[in-house]
Amino acid sequence: MYFTKMHGLGNDYIYVNGITEHIREPERLAVRLSDRxxxxxxDGLILxxxxxxxxxxxxxxxxxxxxxEMCGNGIRCLAKYVYDRGLMKKKELIIETDxxxxxxxxxxxxxxxxxxxxxxMGYPIFQADKIPIISEHTRVVQEPISIRHMEYRMxxxxxxxxxxxxxxxxxxxxxxxxIGPEFEYHGRFPRRVNVEFAQVVDREHxxxxxWERGAGETLxxxxxxxxxxxxxxxxDLTERHVTVKLKGGELSVLWDEADGxxxxxxxxxxxxDGIVTV
Ligand SMILES: N[C@H](CCC[C@H](N)C(=O)O)C(=O)O
Numbered sequence: 001m002y003f004t005k006m007h008g009l010g011n012d013y014i015y016v017n018g019i020t021e022h023i024r025e026p027e028r029l030a031v032r033l034s035d036r037x038x039x040x041x042x043d044g045l046i047l048x049x050x051x052x053x054x055x056x057x058x059x060x061x062x063x064x065x066x067x068x069e070m071c072g073n074g075i076r077c078l079a080k081y082v083y084d085r086g087l088m089k090k091k092e093l094i095i096e097t098d099x100x101x102x103x104x105x106x107x108x109x110x111x112x113x114x115x116x117x118x119x120x121m122g123y124p125i126f127q128a129d130k131i132p133i134i135s136e137h138t139r140v141v142q143e144p145i146s147i148r149h150m151e152y153r154m155x156x157x158x159x160x161x162x163x164x165x166x167x168x169x170x171x172x173x174x175x176x177x178x179i180g181p182e183f184e185y186h187g188r189f190p191r192r193v194n195v196e197f198a199q200v201v202d203r204e205h206x207x208x209x210x211w212e213r214g215a216g217e218t219l220x221x222x223x224x225x226x227x228x229x230x231x232x233x234x235x236d237l238t239e240r241h242v243t244v245k246l247k248g249g250e251l252s253v254l255w256d257e258a259d260g261x262x263x264x265x266x267x268x269x270x271x272x273d274g275i276v277t278v
Contacts, residue, residue, distance in 0.1 A: 001016065003275075026059065070223055071223065117265070122261060147182045155231040229253035
């Protein structure tokens with residue numbers, strides 16, 4: 001089977017063209033290929049599929065085989081994949097995802113290869129039962145949650161997938177290997193959760209580390225960066241346009257006051273093409 005390894009700020013995925021390759025059990029394939037010792041190695045698997053309602057359809061499977069609704073870094077790379085290989089040559093495209101339609105705007109370099117992509121990530125969702133997070137309140141804003149005998153305050157946001165944003169004084173000292181899984185599998189998250197630990201540098205800059213549902217600590221998370229930007233405004237800690245600094249690099253996120261949507265801009269990189277026996 002042919003595949004392409006790509007990443008957005010080090011959040012890496014294995015891309016398979018579901019138009020030319022027939023994938024029978026994507027969940028099992030995701031687990032096998034994502035393994036960084038016995039497989040190709042990645043945070044998950046992304047299938048590029050035909051769509052009757054959009055230019056393409058994206059299915060994303062985390063490294064543990066679970067299917068996710070949306071992937072911010074992954075969708076930028078999908079746009080690069082289809083443009084650079086001439087599967088479509090428009091500078092604007094619409095991708096169908098499990099979270100709905102997403103519109104993308106592409107920027108190219110001097111060799112007409114995609115360098116930057118801006119994604120209309122849609123509206124942030126704060127209603128607890130739509131994230132979902134179990135709560136007595138309609139929204140989860142700075143609500144306490146006890147993890148390993150420590151109390152954290154979380155703000156719940158859905159970007160099509162579930163996020164809990166936790167403000168901290170410093171992301172450096174956090175032991176994500178310890179507390180990440182406790183958040184991810186906590187009983188208050190019926191569909192588990194991606195958790196972002198966010199340190200406000202100033203009203204336009206945030207440093208973030210993320211423990212992703214189904215993948216563990218990743219170098220970046222596009223939907224997570226958007227969730228942090230939305231929570232920053234909700235908690236009046238940051239402006240609507242912020243630079244989110246993740247381990248793998250920076251994303252520019254704007255929660256547009258005019259249309260209420262979140263726009264995320266960042267890079268997309270092709271690492272290599274390969275063939276794997278399945
Ligand atoms: N682990 C996520 C999917 C990947 C999202 C992330 N890699 C991004 O760039 O948005 C979930 O289960 O919701």
